[in-house]
Amino acid sequence: MVAKTLYDKLFDSHVIHEENGTALIYIDRHLVHEVTSPQAFEGLKLAGRKVWRVNSILAVPDHNVPTTERSSGVVGITDPISRLQVQTLDDNCADFGITEFKMNDHRQGIVHVIGPEQGATLPGMTVVCGDSHTSTHGAFGALAHGIGTSEVEHVMATQCLVQKKSKSLLVKVEGQLGLGVTAKDIALAVIGKIGTAGGNGYAIEFVGSAIRDLSMEGRMTLCNMAIEAGARAGMVAVDDTTINYVKGRPFSPKPEQWDSAVAYWKTLHSDAGAGFDKTVELDAATIQPQVTWGTSPEMVVGIDGKVPSLDLAKNDVQRGDWERAYAYMGLSADTPITEINIDKVFIGSCTNSRIEDLRAAATVAKGKHIAPNVKLALVVPGSGLVKAQAEQEGLDKVFIAAGFEWREPGCSMCLAMNADRLEPGERCASTSNRNFEGRQGQGGRTHLVSPEMAAAAAIAGHFVDVRHL
Amino acid sequence: MQAFTQLNGLVAPLDRANVDTDAIIPKQFLKSIKRSGFGPNAFDEWRYLDHGEPGMDNSKRPLNPDFVLNQTRYQGASILLTRENFGCGSSREHAPWALEDNGFRVVISSSFADIFFNNCFKNGMLPIVLSAEIVEGLFKEVESSVGYQLNVDLDAQSVTTPGGKAYVFEVDAVRKHNLLNGLDEIDLTMQQQDKIKAFEIKHRQTQPWLFN
Ligand code: SF4
Numbered sequence: 001m002v003a004k005t006l007y008d009k010l011f012d013s014h015v016i017h018e019e020n021g022t023a024l025i026y027i028d029r030h031l032v033h034e035v036t037s038p039q040a041f042e043g044l045k046l047a048g049r050k051v052w053r054v055n056s057i058l059a060v061p062d063h064n065v066p067t068t069e070r071s072s073g074v075v076g077i078t079d080p081i082s083r084l085q086v087q088t089l090d091d092n093c094a095d096f097g098i099t100e101f102k103m104n105d106h107r108q109g110i111v112h113v114i115g116p117e118q119g120a121t122l123p124g125m126t127v128v129c130g131d132s133h134t135s136t137h138g139a140f141g142a143l144a145h146g147i148g149t150s151e152v153e154h155v156m157a158t159q160c161l162v163q164k165k166s167k168s169l170l171v172k173v174e175g176q177l178g179l180g181v182t183a184k185d186i187a188l189a190v191i192g193k194i195g196t197a198g199g200n201g202y203a204i205e206f207v208g209s210a211i212r213d214l215s216m217e218g219r220m221t222l223c224n225m226a227i228e229a230g231a232r233a234g235m236v237a238v239d240d241t242t243i244n245y246v247k248g249r250p251f252s253p254k255p256e257q258w259d260s261a262v263a264y265w266k267t268l269h270s271d272a273g274a275g276f277d278k279t280v281e282l283d284a285a286t287i288q289p290q291v292t293w294g295t296s297p298e299m300v301v302g303i304d305g306k307v308p309s310l311d312l313a314k315n316d317v318q319r320g321d322w323e324r325a326y327a328y329m330g331l332s333a334d335t336p337i338t339e340i341n342i343d344k345v346f347i348g349s350c351t352n353s354r355i356e357d358l359r360a361a362a363t364v365a366k367g368k369h370i371a372p373n374v375k376l377a378l379v380v381p382g383s384g385l386v387k388a389q390a391e392q393e394g395l396d397k398v399f400i401a402a403g404f405e406w407r408e409p410g411c412s413m414c415l416a417m418n419a420d421r422l423e424p425g426e427r428c429a430s431t432s433n434r435n436f437e438g439r440q441g442q443g444g445r446t447h448l449v450s451p452e453m454a455a456a457a458a459i460a461g462h463f464v465d466v467r468h469l
Numbered sequence: 470m471q472a473f474t475q476l477n478g479l480v481a482p483l484d485r486a487n488v489d490t491d492a493i494i495p496k497q498f499l500k501s502i503k504r505s506g507f508g509p510n511a512f513d514e515w516r517y518l519d520h521g522e523p524g525m526d527n528s529k530r531p532l533n534p535d536f537v538l539n540q541t542r543y544q545g546a547s548i549l550l551t552r553e554n555f556g557c558g559s560s561r562e563h564a565p566w567a568l569e570d571n572g573f574r575v576v577i578s579s580s581f582a583d584i585f586f587n588n589c590f591k592n593g594m595l596p597i598v599l600s601a602e603i604v605e606g607l608f609k610e611v612e613s614s615v616g617y618q619l620n621v622d623l624d625a626q627s628v629t630t631p632g633g634k635a636y637v638f639e640v641d642a643v644r645k646h647n648l649l650n651g652l653d654e655i656d657l658t659m660q661q662q663d664k665i666k667a668f669e670i671k672h673r674q675t676q677p678w679l680f681n
Contacts, residue, residue: 016668017661022643024661026668028679036561038502049655053669055680064500081500081523088502125679132560132584146584148562149504150591150654158658160665164641166583196487197554197580230557232583253678261678296487317486317552324485417496436491436558438514 036130040153067407109383119249138235139219175284183218187225188290199231210284237269294325352431353382371461471593472651478547489558508570556585
């Protein structure tokens with residue numbers, strides 16, 4: 001038998017039909033949120049089409065929901081267009097009979113947090129969502145990628161996606177991460193190395209001892225950021241960590257299905273000798289806590305580093321990008337990262353809002369207080385269940401005592417579609433995934449970091465090396 | 470979907486790499502539940518001097534004179550020339566909707582982000598990959614001659630300059646066929662529904678937990 005990669009196995013096992021290198025693949029799980037679905041539902045309705053398999057869909061509003069008190073539900077959303085979008089999701093789900101965790105459901109949260117949390121993301125699945133960070137779900141040994149709204153409609157109507165197979169990229173991280181160095185730092189280090197276009201056209205598989213040592217939360221953080229490296233999908237092979245995580249969740253296999261599921265899942269790894277189109281290797285021990293300095297995730301350095309000077313740029317196009325980034329970020333070349341003061345802190349997003357992330361940040365914040373120059377430090381749990389768990393562990397009290405605000409779950413200041421945002425010129429230490437111009441509010445300046453590093457920056461008022469605290 | 474066959478169009482140069490979909494259409498406009506009307510807000514933060522919100526009368530907003538697409542010579546452009554990794558970031562299909570609504574049917578770059586690239590084809594738009602050297606050459610030509618037009622022929626897979634130089638581009642055969650004929654992909658897939666049903670039955674037998 002030919003040796004197959006994990007990606008080959010996942011892709012090939014879902015091909016319904018293939019012609020001229022274009023395949024029709026079957027979709028097992030479809031996650032839906034309020035921003036990219038209304039036009040898809042409208043398309044279905046206009047064409048008089050039905051949803052092919054209603055129970056493959058799980059819907060949740062997350063992008064527009066307020067993170068402040070929201071007991072009055074959808075009518076309490078002050079922005080009328082946000083309210084209409086959330087209401088439209090509720091209406092569409094009701095019309096088509098789709099399971100939805102509504103805004104006030106205790107299971108509501110960011111779509112990429114609730115899928116795994118519910119066991120709605122399982123090894124071996126094909127998972128799609130009208131959202132680029134769907135790559136997150138690849139952490140389970142699933143083939144997961146973001147799609148556009150036309151494809152959302154296509155999957156709803158046909159349960160299939162028209163796909164060409166990607167090339168395969170192996171990212172190998174061997175060795176042990178230093179204390180205070182996280183999956184987020186691996187992700188940023190990989191992007192720093194290959195660039196935001198480095199993974200274009202590829203599906204990434206992450207392997208190596210440093211990856212095996214990661215918890216599921218860490219693997220999700222890593223796969224989440226695969227899209228920032230340009231790859232539509234990132235994945236990690238199934239092992240006991242995966243299987244233990246999945247067990248006993250609401251949508252997981254029933255007890256009588258469990259053994260056969262596990263037997264199948266254990267085949268979900270790349271075979272020895274399987275060929276990859278490209279390989280990138282990193283030594284875990286050399287990865288430092290990472291901080292982005294510019295307006296693209298690839299503009300990143302270790303905490304010991306400086307804003308790079310123009311002579312380090314690889315060509316004129318990059319020089320132009322960096323000059324624009326200096327101006328936008330209000331930074332000059334050669335500024336040490338530890339001398340950058342911050343105005344706000346955001347701990348949350350589908351990258352870093354799970355229980356482990358909150359525990360890690362709370363450990364740093366415990367018994368301390370945010371610096372006087374920090375105007376706002378937000379902690380936004382990824383889901384209602386994460387929030388409840390954190391509260392049970394007393395993490396909310398730790399954060400509040402340290403001067404952080406403890407919010408309701410949602411995307412929040414990751415993209416600032418609700419009221420949580422940066423004002424022009426404000427600088428933020430953020431655990432999210434994108435530092436694009438305007439991402440967290442027009443004129444806002446975002447520095448991407450791990451939860452530990454964000455908490456440490458909140459306390460110090462500027463970036464600091466969490467390893468030296 | 471509208472078909473795309475040939476286009477003789479004015480070219481507008483956007484000389485930046487890694488233009489992300491947040492820049493193409495900022496998030497506040499994603500609150501719309503419609504597919505149309507995004508054009509005036511394409512590149513909103515670069516294009517206007519004030520902060521844009523949905524519902525504003527865009528014709529009354531102050532334009533940023535430094536933003537290249539605001540220059541008179543590029544008004545009416547239907548071909549956008551840009552740099553590597555165009556359309557990276559969010560999967561929002563609002564990005565091609567906004568470009569299309571703004572009059573662009575073709576985007577030429579040395580590379581595109583996957584999801585954006587794919588989304589273009591669903592909306593009757595043609596993203597064309599040419600080598601970085603050719604793109605560089607086109608930038609020089611566009612900037613040095615007012616009214617610069619290119620001829621794009623999907624059937625022939627060619628981009629032809631006013632000087633008669635023709636560059637051939639690659640396009641996937643299935644996508645090309647669908648775009649040339651303006652075919653509805655859902656209809657096409659539905660023609661395979663027997664195969665989908667057969668696959669589904671087998672899939673349910675081997676992995677019943679997927680259907681819980
Ligand atoms: S948390 Fe941010 S990146 Fe994740 S789904 Fe929400 S908006 Fe997108």
